[in-house]
Amino acid sequence: QLLESGGGLVQTGGSLRLSCAASGFSFNLYAMSWVRQAPGKGLEWVSGISGSSKNTFYTDSVKGRFTISRDNSKNTVYLQMDSLRGEDTAVYYCAKDYSLWNYDAFDIWGQGTTVTVSS
Amino acid sequence: DVVMTQSPLSLPVTLGQPASISCRSSQSLVHNDGNTYLSWFHQRPGQSPRRLIYRVSNRDSGVPDRFSGSGSGTDFTLRISRVEAEDIGVYYCMQGTHWPPCTFGQGTKLEIK
Numbered sequence: 001q002l003l004e005s006g007g008g009l010v011q012t013g014g015s016l017r018l019s020c021a022a023s024g025f026s027f028n029l030y031a032m033s034w035v036r037q038a039p040g041k042g043l044e045w046v047s048g049i050s051g052s053s054k055n056t057f058y059t060d061s062v063k064g065r066f067t068i069s070r071d072n073s074k075n076t077v078y079l080q081m082d083s084l085r086g087e088d089t090a091v092y093y094c095a096k097d098y099s100l101w102n103y104d105a106f107d108i109w110g111q112g113t114t115v116t117v118s119s
Numbered sequence: 120d121v122v123m124t125q126s127p128l129s130l131p132v133t134l135g136q137p138a139s140i141s142c143r144s145s146q147s148l149v150h151n152d153g154n155t156y157l158s159w160f161h162q163r164p165g166q167s168p169r170r171l172i173y174r175v176s177n178r179d180s181g182v183p184d185r186f187s188g189s190g191s192g193t194d195f196t197l198r199i200s201r202v203e204a205e206d207i208g209v210y211y212c213m214q215g216t217h218w219p220p221c222t223f224g225q226g227t228k229l230e231i232k
Contacts, residue, residue, distance in 0.1 A: 033221075035168075042209075042211065042223055042224075042225055042226045043160075043162075043168065043211055043213075043223045043226075044223070045219070045220045045221045045222070048219060057218075057219040057220070058219075059219075059220050093167060093168070098215070102152070103150065103152075103154070103156045103215045103216070103218065104156070104158075104173050104174065104215070105156075105158070105215045105218075105221065106158065106168070106170055107173070107179060109167040109168055109169070110167065112167055
């Protein structure tokens with residue numbers, strides 16, 4: 001199970017920190033990702049982090065503005081979002097990603113948390 | 120980035136009839152490890168996505184056997200043998216072979232006629 005929190009309404013240029021608490025699987029053995037969905041639009045992968053935190057990845061549009069991290073002692077992954085723009089408005093899902101054994105991904109999703117960026 | 124193209128984007132289907140969704144990738148999805156990381160997801164209105172199929176043709180636990188996936192290389196298909204009312208929503212294909220980034224298709228909206 002994945003449970004996101006931290007969404008809300010923020011002004012353009014502001015910051016938010018999303019959290020995703022995991023349970024029911026060996027958290028440290030899996031990469032984790034954030035996927036977002038703008039209103040009425042499709043799914044867009046945003047960022048991912050390996051199980052050890054050694055590797056982090058971002059889609060081009062958020063590089064330099066978003067930072068993904070995780071705390072394996074708390075089974076939690078985070079997304080720090082700075083310099084927010086209107087186009088970042090979306091439902092943000094965290095999802096269980098690839099393992100040490102293969103690249104099967106996204107078999108578990110959270111319920112989503114809504115981020116609204118307004119001027 | 121790999122571009123995933125789905126068709127059709129809208130799919131009206133009569134209950135009990137079959138349905139088929141096509142997904143094409145801009146390059147082969149065969150990974151260096153020999154696997155093809157093509158998945159299908161279903162999203163009902165107001166809900167999170169749910170993975171149905173992974174590695175082209177493997178059904179996830181609890182997915183009805185009326186759902187099947189096939190294909191290879193760059194061409195893939197999701198089939199529903201007999202559509203039921205609970206199947207409405209949007210279906211997405213996704214590639215995880217050329218990651219990052221993983222990329223999704225635009226989505227196909229299935230509705231009941």
